[in-house]
Amino acid sequence: MGHVWQGRDVYLERPVAVKTIAADLLALPDWRHTALARFEREAKAAARLDHANITTVYDAAVTEDVCCLVMQLVDGTTLDNVIDGADGGRLSVPMAVSVAAQLCSGLSAAHEAGLAHRDLKPQNVMVRTSGLVKILDFGLVKVLSDTDPRLTMTGETLGNVSYASPELLAGDEPLDGSSDLYAVGCLLHHMLTGRPPFHGEGPAELLSRHLTASPPRLAAHGADAPGAVQDLLHALLAKRPEDRPENAVDVYAALAPYLPAPEPALAIRRMPPEDPRRPFLVPPAIISVGSSR
Structure with a gap:
């Protein structure tokens, strides 16, 4: 673009x-x-x-x-580089959950403002050296795809389709935040297994799998994750928007039990760069909202 x-x-x-x-x-x-x-x-x-x-x-x-x-200007690297650099090309459950939770935190604010991203993928997610996750490109994707729908099927076609919701691929309008939640499910599956949930020889076959194939189980790809995480993933990848979680806040709440336990003492230690757990291991200081005199 x-x-x-x-x-x-x-x-x-x-x-x-x-x-x-x-x-x-x-x-x-x-x-x-x-x-x-x-x-x-x-x-x-x-x-x-x-x-x-x-x-x-x-x-x-x-x-x-x-x-x-x-x-x-974000200091860090894209999520695809974080995944590629992980052991076996997979993130641990706490790391994957912490990335997905941060995505949902940002999406909740955007959806409340009436904005849907429409193109969440590893290249549009930055991980700062502090571990803070940043979503890129709000405000551009919708404009470009509305101008010429062919733009969604050119260029980085396979990368885009790998994380696109069935309703986006079918050309349904209007799209809402539920489409982004499907993409979060695709990203969570990729982080835990090292690959997106659906595969095809080309865009047409991949599109067909998003539209018709059942969501894969994590265990089928050798990923060891709690049953509740698998159930959440299955719900996020539902074909119909109404069968997915209602909003990003609900997804965050479902992920919360699997976030790394906060460890404020780590704030004084040196941590590896691009560790997406950091905001949960070292939570931001509480902001006091009070009257000033």
């Missing part, structure tokens, strides 16, 4: 990430008439999101020649 550049805000003197929309997309006939206005609306909505697990949008530029988002 474009390029991401590391830049610097010369006024505030801070590093930023600048995502520019590809020139060939700007040349689409419908873009000038509808998509630019939609992009501006979505960018404003994304900028209103204020959550630790969502990358902050600082600014946007919409002109005749440039369409871009200016965002927080």
Whole structure:
């Protein structure tokens, strides 16, 4: 969909990430008439999101020649690199659950604001060196796919389809937060087993499996996880949105018993980088909300 550049805000003197929309997309006939206005609306909505697990949008530029988002520059790596670097290409249950819980925490804020991501995948999830998980690209995916539905089936096709909900693949509208919860289920399965839940020789076969195949059991791929985690995963991967958990808060609550136990003493120790358990092992300080005099 474009390029991401590391830049610097010369006024505030801070590093930023600048995502520019590809020139060939700007040349689409419908873009000038509808998509630019939609992009501006979505960018404003994304900028209103204020959550630790969502990358902050600082600014946007919409002109005749440039369409871009200016965002927080995240120090860390993408989730696919974390998985690839794990022992056997799999995360432990506490690590996988902590990533999924952080995703649900961020999604709960976005869904409350009426935003669905529509393209959650390992490359759109950053893990900071502190272990904090950050969701990328709110405000862009919906605009681009609405402008030209073919965009969802080009480029990184296989990667996108591996985590896409049945209703997204079927072209159903409108999509809501339930579609993102299906993607969380796909990501959780990938983290625990080292592979997405469904496979195919090409996009068409993979799409068919999302639409018709039963959710696989973790044990079938050699993953040892509590039965309740498997039951939750099965519910997240339900074909019909109404059969999935009601919202991201409910999913977080179901994951909570399997989060790593908080260990504040670790705050003074050196921890491995890109450890997604850290926010739960070293929870943020409590913010006191009181009146000042």
